[in-house]
Each structure stands twice: as C-alpha cells, then as structure tokens.
C-alpha cells in the first residue's frame with residue numbers, strides 16, 4: 211500500500227545515501243553468516259544498493275528487492291563487473307511478494323517497518339520461509355515509542371512482540387535504540403530494534 215508520495219520520499223532518501231558506510235547490522239550479519247562462497251543473500255528494500263554491493267563483494271549471489279521502479283538501473287550502475295550472473299533484482303512491493311528464493315542470509319535495513327500492519331504478518335512468513343537452516347536474518351524494526359508510531363500505514367512493535375517474531379530462531383543480537391535523533395525528515399524520537407537471528 212505504498213503511495214506515490216512514499217516513492218518520492220524513498221527516491222530522495224536513497225539519493226542521499228551514496229556516501230554513508232555499509233550498515234553495521236549488515237556487516238555483523240555477514241560476519242555471523244561467513245563467506246558467501248556462492249550462496250544466496252537477499253537484500254529487502256535495497257535502496258541505494260550499498261549493502262547489496264557489500265554482499266556481492268563478499269562472494270554472495272544477491273537477490274535485491276525494492277518497490278522503486280528505478281532499482282534495476284541504480285543497482286546495475288554500481289554492481290562490480292564480476293557480479294555478472296550473481297545479481298537478481300525484483301522490483302515489487304513486499305506485500306505483493308508470494309515467495310522469495312531460499313537464502314543463507316537475509317538483510318532488511320530500515321525497510322520492513324514500511325509495510326502496512328495488516329500485511330506484515332503474511333510477509334514475515336514469506337521471509338522466514340526463505341531462510342535456509344543455519345541461515346542468518348538481520349532486520350531493523352520500529353518500536354511502539356517511535357515518534358512515527360501514529361502513522362497507520364507503517365508497522366511498529368512492542369519489544370515483546372518484536373521478540374516473538376523470532377520464536378524458533380536463535381537470537382544472536384537484539385539491541386534497542388530508544389533516543390531522540392535526526393531523520394531525513396527532521397528531528398524525531400527513534401525507537402528501533404536491531405535484530406540478528408539464525409535458523410537452527
């Protein structure tokens with residue numbers, strides 16, 4: 211249920227990401243997962259493609275998903291020449307996905323909160339279904355004290371509800387950030403869970 215206004219926001223956001231480092235949550239997840247060695251990773255809401263590129267460089271085949279229509283153009287412009295055949299791109303809204311390829315590493319950086327709450331559970335099942343045994347899943351989720359928590363189209367979780375999403379997985383990291391800060395839309399209160407989990 212993404213609007214054109216959302217698309218414009220994400221396009222502007224992604225355009226401003228060129229100089230930032232690779233997200234530490236992704237680097238930590240890659241360290242837990244070990245070298246790619248031709249295994250498949252998924253980058254959900256790949257945006258500017260910084261984490262997609264990092265995973266390609268670490269030897270993963272990467273399936274990059276984002277609803278923005280220029281995603282393919284953006285990723286092909288930054289993909290290294292030796293990524294030929296190792297990068298697949300799916301331009302689709304999460305809530306319209308019925309399946310994902312099996313993967314040993316799934317990363318979703320600041321993207322899953324932007325699914326309508328009524329569609330989140332269905333998509334989460336798709337994500338868990340795509341995770342191989344011993345596969346690593348790393349996501350940011352938004353908490354109920356976040357200042358965007360009154361946006362009805364986005365999903366927010368209490369800490370207990372967020373932890374419950376990982377039932378049956380081994381939680382390798384669960385960090386809570388609950389503080390005032392900045393966003394691309396100005397000052398706000400961030401309430402975020404950074405989670406890394408492994409499927410037994």
Ligand SMILES: C[S@@+](CC[C@H](N)C(=O)[O-])C[C@H]1O[C@@H](n2cnc3c(N)ncnc32)[C@H](O)[C@@H]1O
Nearest residue numbers: 220255256257276277278303304319320321324
């Ligand atoms: C805040 S950006 C994060 C981008 C990147 N992962 C990062 O960490 O900087 C959110 C990204 O998710 C994508 N996105 C948001 N909602 C989505 C949805 N429902 N389905 C697919 N992609 C979505 C946006 O187009 C955008 O590129």
